[in-house]
Amino acid sequence: MITARNMVKKFGHFIANDHLTFQVRKGEIFGFLGANGAGKTTAMRILCGLSAPTSGEISVAGYNVYRQKEKIKRSIGYMSQKFSLYEDLTVRENFRFYGGIYGLPRKRIRERTAYLLEKLNFSHAIDKKIAQIPLGWKQKLAFSIAIIHSPRIVFLDEPTSGVDPITRRQFWEMIYETASREVTVFVTTHYMDEAEYCNRVSIMDQGRIEALDTPARLKEKYQAANMNQVFVQIAR
Amino acid sequence: MAAVTVDHISKHYGSTAALRQASFEVDPGELFGLIGPDGAGKTTLFRILTTLLIPDQGQVRVRGYDPVGEYRKLRRLIGYMPGDFSLYGDLTVEENLDFFATIFDTTIEANYHLIRDIYQQIEPFKRRLAKNLSGGMQQKLALSCALIHKPEVLILDEPTTGVDAVSRKEFWDMLLKLKQQGITILVSTPYMDEAGLCDRVALIQQGQLMKMDAPARIIEAFPKKxxxxxxxxxxxxxxxxxxxxxxxxxxxxxxxxxxxxxxxxxxxxxxxxxxxxxxxxxxxxxxxxxxxxxxxxxxxxx
The missing domain is CATH 3.30.70 (Alpha-Beta Plaits)
Structure with a gap:
C-alpha cells in the first residue's frame, strides 16, 4: 500500500529523510516512531502528497508521489495531532463539511455519518456543537471523519496525545477495527505501550530508519522487556 | 509549614467546572506530580498557584503567601514553565535567559550554578533564535528561564507532553537533580508511567482529585486482583x-x-x-x- 525506496528529503544542506526504504502492507497497522526532530513529520507529509521528496521511488495507494499527488490525497485519510474539527459547527456539520471536501454526494455523506456515529455509539449527539463535546470524544470523532470517504490508508499523527487512559484504549480499538476491514493505518505516537499494538514499527533517528520489524522481534533483537527499552537504545 | 496548601478550590468557566473542591498540600522539597489527561484541570490549578487566575472558591497558600492578595511577593518565589511555548522566538537563547534574569533583578552569572547542568546542553547554540531550536532544546531553555531567579517552588505544566521517550527520561533526570537542591517541584503530566518518579502524586480527572498518595501506596491500595x-x-x-x-x-x-x-x-x-x-x-x-x-x-x- 506504501512503498518507499531510498526516499530522501533535503532542506538546504540539512537531510531530514536520509534514504528511507520501507513498505507498508494492506490492512497493516504500521507504527512510525522516532525521537523529536528525527524526520517523521517530513516523511509523513511526503506520503500524504503535501510535500515533494528530493529523490527516491515512492508510491502511496499505487500512486506516484511526484506526479499523482491529487490522487493520493483522495485515497488517504489524515488526522493531525492538533485537533482539526470546527468547534462552532455541530457534529453533523463537520461530517458534511469534510465529506464535501472529498466530493462525496450528499446521500453518501448522510449514510456514512449515520454509520460512523452508530459505530461510535454517539448518534444522540449529532446536533451538538463540537465545542460542547469532551476531548476524548472529539478525538474519536476526528478519526471517524478522517475515514468518512472510505480511504485505503489513514495517517494518524499522535492521535492519542493527552487523552485519558480509557479513551486511549477505545481509540486503539477503533484502529484495530478499521485495520480489520483492510484499511492500512499509519500511526505515530510517543506512548511506547501503543507501539506494542502495531503489527510492525519503524524507529527513526536523525533522518534514518534504524529499526523496522514486529514489536516482538525488535524486543528479541534488542533484548528488551518492552518497546520503551528498544526505543531508548535506538534513539539515544 | 507546607510549601503549597490548596484548600477546597473550585473554578468554573461559564457552566463548565474546571476544578471541583480540590484540596492538597505539598511539603517543602517534595516532588509532587499532578497526573491526568487533557481537560482534567491541571493547567487551571497551576495558573491559580502561579497568581495568574483567581479561584471562585477556596484558599491557596504558596510559601505562606496568598496568590491573590500577595501576588507580587509570590511571583519572586515561584518559577513557572507553562505548557505552551513561553519563550520569545525572535530573541536568541542567551537573550531569553538574560531577559528573564533581568526582570527578576538578577543576572545569569549570579545563579548560573542552578542551571549549569541544563543550560550547558544548549549553550553551544546560545546565539540561535529560540524559535529555531528543536522541541527538546526549547524545553531545556524554558526550564533554565524558569530557574534563573532561584525560585523556591518550581511549577512545570506538562513539560514532557509531545516529547519522545528518550528526552522525557532526560528531563526527569534533570528534575530529580533539582529536587536534590531542595527546590519544591510541582509537575503535571498525562503520562501515567511518570507517576513513579514523584514522591507523591494526585490523580486528577474532570476537575476532581480522585486519589493522592505516594505512587507505591496507590498501587498497594488497588482494590482488586x-x-x-x-x-x-x-x-x-x-x-x-x-x-x-x-x-x-x-x-x-x-x-x-x-x-x-x-x-x-x-x-x-x-x-x-x-x-x-x-x-x-x-x-x-x-x-x-x-x-x-x-x-x-x-x-x-x-
Whole structure:
C-alpha cells in the first residue's frame, strides 16, 4: 500500500529523510516512531502528497508521489495531532463539511455519518456543537471523519496525545477495527505501550530508519522487556 | 509549614467546572506530580498557584503567601514553565535567559550554578533564535528561564507532553537533580508511567482529585486482583476475553491484556482452556501487579 525506496528529503544542506526504504502492507497497522526532530513529520507529509521528496521511488495507494499527488490525497485519510474539527459547527456539520471536501454526494455523506456515529455509539449527539463535546470524544470523532470517504490508508499523527487512559484504549480499538476491514493505518505516537499494538514499527533517528520489524522481534533483537527499552537504545 | 496548601478550590468557566473542591498540600522539597489527561484541570490549578487566575472558591497558600492578595511577593518565589511555548522566538537563547534574569533583578552569572547542568546542553547554540531550536532544546531553555531567579517552588505544566521517550527520561533526570537542591517541584503530566518518579502524586480527572498518595501506596491500595493474558493475536484475544463473563474489565496494556474479575477468584485453567478452544496460540494467563494506569482507570470507573 506504501512503498518507499531510498526516499530522501533535503532542506538546504540539512537531510531530514536520509534514504528511507520501507513498505507498508494492506490492512497493516504500521507504527512510525522516532525521537523529536528525527524526520517523521517530513516523511509523513511526503506520503500524504503535501510535500515533494528530493529523490527516491515512492508510491502511496499505487500512486506516484511526484506526479499523482491529487490522487493520493483522495485515497488517504489524515488526522493531525492538533485537533482539526470546527468547534462552532455541530457534529453533523463537520461530517458534511469534510465529506464535501472529498466530493462525496450528499446521500453518501448522510449514510456514512449515520454509520460512523452508530459505530461510535454517539448518534444522540449529532446536533451538538463540537465545542460542547469532551476531548476524548472529539478525538474519536476526528478519526471517524478522517475515514468518512472510505480511504485505503489513514495517517494518524499522535492521535492519542493527552487523552485519558480509557479513551486511549477505545481509540486503539477503533484502529484495530478499521485495520480489520483492510484499511492500512499509519500511526505515530510517543506512548511506547501503543507501539506494542502495531503489527510492525519503524524507529527513526536523525533522518534514518534504524529499526523496522514486529514489536516482538525488535524486543528479541534488542533484548528488551518492552518497546520503551528498544526505543531508548535506538534513539539515544 | 507546607510549601503549597490548596484548600477546597473550585473554578468554573461559564457552566463548565474546571476544578471541583480540590484540596492538597505539598511539603517543602517534595516532588509532587499532578497526573491526568487533557481537560482534567491541571493547567487551571497551576495558573491559580502561579497568581495568574483567581479561584471562585477556596484558599491557596504558596510559601505562606496568598496568590491573590500577595501576588507580587509570590511571583519572586515561584518559577513557572507553562505548557505552551513561553519563550520569545525572535530573541536568541542567551537573550531569553538574560531577559528573564533581568526582570527578576538578577543576572545569569549570579545563579548560573542552578542551571549549569541544563543550560550547558544548549549553550553551544546560545546565539540561535529560540524559535529555531528543536522541541527538546526549547524545553531545556524554558526550564533554565524558569530557574534563573532561584525560585523556591518550581511549577512545570506538562513539560514532557509531545516529547519522545528518550528526552522525557532526560528531563526527569534533570528534575530529580533539582529536587536534590531542595527546590519544591510541582509537575503535571498525562503520562501515567511518570507517576513513579514523584514522591507523591494526585490523580486528577474532570476537575476532581480522585486519589493522592505516594505512587507505591496507590498501587498497594488497588482494590482488586489483577491478571494478565497474552496470546499471538491481541485484538482477537481482546474480543474473546470480553465474552468471558467472569471478567469485570479487560484492557490492553502493551503486549498483554490486564484483567480484573467480578470476584477475587479467576479460574485460570478454565480461561486458558476457553482461549485455546477459540484457536488462540501461545496463551498465557497469570497474576500480575497493577500499575498507576490500572489504578487511574479503576478510579475513573467508580
Amino acid at each position: 489483577l491478571w494478565i493474558a497474552k496470546a499471538d493475536h491481541p485484538y482477537r484475544l481482546l474480543l474473546d476475553l470480553r465474552e468471558w463473563s467472569d471478567l469485570a474489565a479487560v484492557y490492553p496494556f502493551g503486549d498483554s491484556m490486564h484483567l480484573t474479575a467480578h470476584s477475587d477468584d479467576l479460574d485460570e485453567t478454565r480461561l486458558k482452556q476457553f482461549l485455546r478452544e477459540r484457536n488462540h496460540t501461545s496463551v498465557e494467563v497469570a497474576r500480575a501487579n497493577p500499575t498507576i494506569e490500572d489504578c487511574f482507570m479503576d478510579l475513573m470507573n467508580q
